Amino acid sequence: MKSNPVIAINHLYKSFGKLEVLKDFNLKLFEGENLVLMGKSGSGKSVMIKCLVGLMEADKGDIKVLGKDISKLKQNELDELRTKIGFLFQGSALYDSMTVRQNLEFPLRRHSHNTEKKTEELVKEALANVGLPDTIDLMPAELSGGMQRRIALARALILKPKIIIYDEPTTGLDPITAKEIILLMMNIQKKYATSSLIITHDVDCARVISNRMILLLEGKDYAEGNFKDLATSKDPKIKAFFK
Ligand SMILES: Nc1ncnc2c1ncn2[C@@H]1O[C@H](COP(=O)(O)OP(=O)(O)OP(=O)(O)O)[C@@H](O)[C@H]1O
Ligand SMILES: [Mg+2]
Numbered sequence: 001m002k003s004n005p006v007i008a009i010n011h012l013y014k015s016f017g018k019l020e021v022l023k024d025f026n027l028k029l030f031e032g033e034n035l036v037l038m039g040k041s042g043s044g045k046s047v048m049i050k051c052l053v054g055l056m057e058a059d060k061g062d063i064k065v066l067g068k069d070i071s072k073l074k075q076n077e078l079d080e081l082r083t084k085i086g087f088l089f090q091g092s093a094l095y096d097s098m099t100v101r102q103n104l105e106f107p108l109r110r111h112s113h114n115t116e117k118k119t120e121e122l123v124k125e126a127l128a129n130v131g132l133p134d135t136i137d138l139m140p141a142e143l144s145g146g147m148q149r150r151i152a153l154a155r156a157l158i159l160k161p162k163i164i165i166y167d168e169p170t171t172g173l174d175p176i177t178a179k180e181i182i183l184l185m186m187n188i189q190k191k192y193a194t195s196s197l198i199i200t201h202d203v204d205c206a207r208v209i210s211n212r213m214i215l216l217l218e219g220k221d222y223a224e225g226n227f228k229d230l231a232t233s234k235d236p237k238i239k240a241f242f243k
Helices: 045-052 075-082 100-111 116-129 145-157 175-192 203-209 227-231 236-242
Strands: 005-016 019-030 034-039 060-065 085-088 163-167 195-199 212-217 220-225
Touching (some): 019 034, 045 060, 085 145, 195 203, 212 236
Parallel strands (some): 085 163, 163 195
Antiparallel strands (some): 005 019, 212 220
């Protein structure tokens, strides 16, 4: 599995005034793996993601995504790189005033030039992947929370990204629906061989989905290992994550 990393973050620092959020944070995501990142609320997970995709400038450190140094890219190169990264934001973030079809077409129209027929095909394929082929003409408000999350997942995957970043994919869902979403994430990863970075507080989710985990604590990659290594750690700071 330890091929070339698709993401390599080295010695990342980011402060806001006196608040040092990240101080020497390191992370590598290898091809085809599911890496879970856990960290308390406010520990800097979102800040790290924003630096990673070039939405925020790091104070120090280097970030390579698919071999490209983020800080050296021009805006159009950054846009191009972002099409290779799928995002599943917390709480789905579907466009409320658009149908499911329009939500899924949105990234396609923005980033690629497909014929109408090809667009329709890709939308249908994406809906089939998440098991919701009959929702195409519904509005988000007509869907349950779990269905909305599935549609958001379909949208995140529609450009067939090499990397997918999930921010709290199971938060707010009941345990059964959460499990369904996790299974879906695993199936999609198998089918498209994507590399996934999964941010979660959900210990069950981490156990099922992770090949490897990193704990973000005190601004650093405080601990790294597989679920079992970390869950059986004697370090009280690590143990606190698994309560
Ligand atoms: N643009 C900003 N300006 C000032 N401070 C910020 C900014 N963005 C984030 N912060 C601060 O950085 C810290 C880390 O925030 P971040 O959003 O990364 O936390 P998080 O780990 O994603 O938390 P959660 O699990 O709640 O999403 C917080 O103290 C936050 O207030
Ligand atoms: Mg966050």
